[in-house]
Amino acid sequence: MNILIENGIILPMNATNAEKPYFRGIVGIEHDHIAFIDTDDSKVNGFLASHADVRRIDATGKIVMPGLINTHTHVAMALLRGISDDMPLME
Numbered sequence: 001m002n003i004l005i006e007n008g009i010i011l012p013m014n015a016t017n018a019e020k021p022y023f024r025g026i027v028g029i030e031h032d033h034i035a036f037i038d039t040d041d042s043k044v045n046g047f048l049a050s051h052a053d054v055r056r057i058d059a060t061g062k063i064v065m066p067g068l069i070n071t072h073t074h075v076a077m078a079l080l081r082g083i084s085d086d087m088p089l090m091e
Helices: 044-050 075-079
Strands: 002-010 023-030 033-038 054-058
Touching: 002 044, 023 044, 033 044
Parallel strands: 002 054
Antiparallel strands: 002 023, 023 033
């Protein structure tokens, strides 16, 4: 599936201190890969022309950001690792 996400606030997670950490822009997704991220409509017409089955998403008032991968971790449990290896589980 090809997707065009328009009018969203792009949070790319790679800005340096000199750059603004977010911007209003457009994201084009081709199958399962990001084809482009842009701030104007320059690449939109070409993307729409080359893909007849584009699903358009209006992200006005929304943030477009990378997925939160591995958000469920057991970091605190790592601190206790090995503390009671010599005890049965339920005691």
